[in-house]
Amino acid sequence: MLTQNDNELICKTGPSTPMGDYLRRFWIPALCSDEIAEPDSPPVRVKILNEELVAFRDTNGDVGLIDNYCPHRRASMFFGRNEECGLRCVYHGWKFDTNGDCVDMPSEPAESNFKDKVKITAYPARDWGGFIWAYMGPAELQPDLPEVGWAMVPDSHRKVSRRLQENNYVQGIEGGIDSSHVSFLHAGLTPYQRDHPEARPVRNGVMQPTAMIGDSAPRFVVQDTNYGFVYGANRDAENDEYYWRITPFMMPFFTIIPGSIGNADDLTYSGHGWIPADDENCWMFTYSWNASRPLNKGENHPASDLELEPRTMRATINRDNDYGIDREMQRNVNYTGIANGSVQDAGIQEGMGAICDRTKEHLGTSDSAIINLRRVYLRGAREIMEGGEPFTPEKGSDYRLRSVSLLQDREISFNDTVPFVLNKSR
Ligand code: FES
Ligand SMILES: [Fe+2]
Structure with missing residues (x-):
């Protein structure tokens, strides 16, 4: 048996929970590679460790794993257009690449540099052994991919x-x-x-x-x-x-x-x-x-x-x-x-x-x-x-x-x- 406290300690894995932080020290399978089989294929909803994310494969075949919620006004990126090396939010057209950088912001004046100040949360993602793996922990502690x-x-x-x-x-x-x-x-x-x-x-x-x-x-x-x-x-x-x-x-x-x-x-x-x-x-x-x-x-x-x-x-x-x-x-x-x-x-x-x-x-x-x-x-x-x-x-x-x-x-x-x-x- 476990005490109630210890049971909660190992079972709760959201952001900033002790077990959640521990699990974020590892590469974690997020979805299967064939769910985003082709470059520019439709994005897929992913929920892991209590975080709502969206996975997509860009024009170059690189995988993005980003926050489901657009940093503009929180529209779901699941509805996004996967086009020319980025996922574009369909609410007002902001577009993000696999690193989470905002690469286009057509709703703001052309001379604005606002887009350079905005990012969407993006986790490192790798296509490995038929799964898309995510690393959601501190960048300086990122381990090798497991050679399973x-x-x-x-x-x-x-x-x-x-x-x-x-x-x-x-x-x-x-x-x-x-x-x-x-x-x-x-x-x-x-x-x-x-x-x-x-x-x-x-x-x-x-x-x-x-x-x-x-x-x-x-x-x-x-x-x-x-x-x-x-x-x-x-x-x-x-x-x-x-x-x-x-x-x-x-x-x-x-x-x-x-x-x-x-x-x-x-x-x-x-x-x-x-x-x-x-x-x-x-x-x-x-x-x-x-x-x-x-x-x-x-x-x-x-x-x-x-x-x-x-x-x-x-x-x-x-x-x-x-x-x-x-x-x-x-x-x-x-x-x-x-x-x-x-x-x-x-x-x-x-x-x-x-x-x-x-x-x-x-x-x-x-x-x-x-x-x-x-x-x-x-x-x-x-x-x-x-x-x-x-x-x-x-x-x-x-x-x-x-x-x-x-x-x-x-x-x-x-x-x-x-x-x-x-x-x-x-
Ligand atoms: S909510 Fe995404 S561009 Fe406005
Ligand atoms: Fe069994």
Whole structure:
């Protein structure tokens, strides 16, 4: 559990909040590159860290990320005309470039130099790994772009997406690093068991989703690292081996889901980052990539295939329709009665309320990664409050990571296993 004060400290990310200032020390995904695919294409509304912004790609292909509100009389720049290396406000024609400089002010006399005195807030923005990233912190502290695996491969080797979730971002991240829920929330029958009722696992006369029969209480290890922290879970396997799933958490938002057991360079990885839109909504960014070949159709994370409402960017299966829960399916096919794994996660995370009341929780040993996340966040936010410099990774290359699933002898310790995770993905 957390105190009410600490809960608010990590969940509130607007300008001048401690956690908001901490997150502004990092490059942050703001939207997907293909949302502003072409030079001079229509501008797009973006809300991150409680700031309303507009993204556009100018005639040269450079990306601008500027305040939604025109500094003249606060008209929305979303309505702007994207023309000749700048976005022009349609109310009185003031035009701004990607740096936020006012480059034309046709409503003032030609001899006026007023335009040289006016700027619109503009954040540095980079097109990197299929996302447009924003840096919203102090200019002198701007870090390297993170060399995350999906940014280090050609476009054809990755797929990315974003969608809105109606809950605070910390709930999303806590779901992403919560290994133990996979055995329950996402449990279901194998295709064979679906077709053959006699092969379904039965306990006390009641059908059990498959994963419930195995080792549902793995042991967890967490360690701080130069990029955030790494956490591992081991489950008993045959032949005196453990089945390990080891995952890096990359500050400040990013997870990589451990894939199947196999040669790391051939595997396709996926993960998510949850970025605050405001305190009660977040953007779930999803990325899938393969280091050595183009992605095949359907190989990406299913979250990237969900149908979205065009304006809100929520999934069409959402809380308004109870995530399509089917009680018959819940009795006979899977644990939740909700068809899509990503929707299962969204239902649980949104169902906690917009900001989870962490004063009322009871955390167990399976929550050790979540406890560590809060410790790292609280430490950073408190350092900001005290005027110190919080932890951030030193170099972009600190993010060259992947996750690992492997079987190995029970004698081999976590410390001897973790270096697998530290191998760069490319
Ligand atoms: S409000 Fe934008 S130009 Fe007047
Ligand atoms: Fe999940």
